Amino acid sequence: MKSVSSAQNQYLATFCLNLLSVNYGFVCGWTSPFFPILQSQDTPLASGPITTEEGSWIGSAMCVGGLLGTLVSGWMADRCGRKITACLASIPQIICWTMVIVADNAYYLMAMRFFGGFSGGVCFIVIPMFIAEISEDSIRGMLASTLVLSCNLGILIMYILGNYLPYATIPWVVMLFPIAFLASFAFIPDTPFYLMRKNDYVQSEKALRFFRGYQTGTQQVSNEFKLELVKLKDTFNDEKQTIKQDVVTWDDFVTPHARKALLIGICLMAFNQFCGCFAMLNYTATVFAESGSSLSANMSAIVIGTIQMFGSYFSTILVERAGRKLLMTISGAGIATGLAIFAAFSYVKSIGQDVTSYNWLPLACFSIVIFVASMGVLTLPFVILAEIIPQKIKGLSVTVCMTILWIFAFLAIKYFSTLFEVLGMHGTLLLFSSCSLAGTLFVALYVPETKGKSFEAIAKVMS
Incomplete structure (x- = not known):
């Protein structure tokens, strides 16, 4: 006799977990509406407007926290359980918004982003693990895809809140999410797989x-x-x-399959970050303020956040139909083209030409870029990575690649504003466009198509 609502509690647990990822989206999106305020003479900080250098550290501190959160959660999930590790992510989220409330200088905001990033590192390790271990096969893919969707939802909500609510009100509102998670997740058991491993x-x-x-x-x-x-x-x-024979050794990392998979994984992590989309999403309002878009900076950010949501949704629909390689190639080519056109507009504007009649172009280009990026480059590298890494070294290899991802993200966000000052908007966009073109060529030439293939078939292709 099958339970009438067998998936109900799986949906419930997934919903509760994604309260964490929505809040991580808040952290990602927070810089966009509030950086212009913090850098202005109307800054809420007692120390005065933040400098460009301070702003770059506030933006990139999230990546330092994310790196540490990745390392800690991978170790903690096996020793303390998936549930306790997930609860760990809510504590730094509460701390990070408390930092915003009490902040009177830029160092508080650096700490805020660090703690928010730490929670993100935990989320991206433990949430997919928890969902995979509780889900029925028929809905596992759908439930797993909610992680990126909920992060994007958090970014969009923050853009909207930032446009309509005062700076001081925001942390009180969004702090409710990690508190609601702790209250609701207390009634969710740990995964059956972990409890079985603990001999319970x-x-x-x-x-x-x-x-x-x-x-x-x-x-x-x-x-x-x-x-x-x-x-x-x-x-x-x-x-x-089999635990003794499955101990991972250095020899497991130097096989042709492992070397090729790790190289592809690291290059995909670089493509994911150096296409510039994640960095620009952290500074969306600033990008549009500099570009001279006909819409207000915050309204432009809301449009972009909405488009990002649709892009990630279409990715979940098309990935098993069009394939990973085709979507990644189309996505990369779209990013390169869109950013190149955006760069051309910015250059023409910078040399004093009248571009008033084309003020719609920045929003159109960035919208297309974020849409195609969300369909492929921002989402699919993690899917491909999980499929091409040999099973025996998958856990450690994914942790290594995610660590490298956070390092790349730190570099992209930390030096984004510096690139703006040195190269100008047009030079920065052209640099990201060039990186996207290089990434697209790499995917087209070296990344195998894994759609519909078993792990055995993929291993043959990779060897």
Whole structure:
């Protein structure tokens, strides 16, 4: 007998978890509406307007926190559990918004972004892990895709709040999200897989019953549930029996498959960051203020946030139809073209030409860039990475690649404003366009198509 609402608690747990990723989106989007205010004479900071150097550190501190959060959560998830690790992410989120409330100089805001980034590093490790371990096969992909969607939702909401609410009100509003997470997630059990690994068979079965919609003590369960429980126990027993032979050594990283996969993974992380889209999303209002868009900077940011949401949604729809490589290639080419046109507009404007009749162009170009980026370059590198890395070294390799991603993100965000000053807007955009073109060529020439292929088939292609 199958439970009538077997997926209900899976949806519930996913919703609760994504309160964290929405709040991480708030942190990402916060700089866009408030940097212009913080740099103006009307700054709310007692120390006065922030400098360009301080602004770059505020922006990039998130990446330092994200790197540390990635390393800590990967270790903590196996030792303390997925649930406790997820709860860990809510504490720095509360701290980060408290920093905004009490801030009277730029150092508080650097700390705010650091703690927000730390929570993001935890989210991107533990949320996919938790969802993968509680979900039925038929809805696993859909539930996993909500992580990026909810982050984008958080960015969009912050753009809207930043346009309509005062600076001092924002942290009080968004702090409700991590508090709501802690209150709701307290009733969600840890994953059945983790509990089984801790030799807690009784609690593992209770957790599986919860996520499959059966009440504790229910005698009538479906054959599918019985088979899943047996498989869970067998998987754990097999893991114990093979743990010695599965110890990862240096030799596992120097096989042709591993070397090629790691090289592709690192290059995709570079493509993800040096296309410039993530950096520009942190400074969206500033970008449009400098470009002379016909819309206000904050309204332009709201439009971009909405388009980003649609782009990431279309990515989840098309990835199993069009394929990873085709979407990545189209995405990269679209970014390169859109940024090149944007750069040309900015250059013509900088030399004193009248571009009033083309003031719609920055918003149109950036909208297209963010849409195609959200369809491919900003989302699919993580999918490809998980598919091409050899299974034996996947956990460590993904952690290494995510660590490198945060380093690249730090460089892109830290020196974004510096590039603006040295190269101008047109030079900065042209640099990102060139990086996108290089990334597109790399994907077209060296990244294999993994759509519809088993891990065995992918390993043959990669060897």
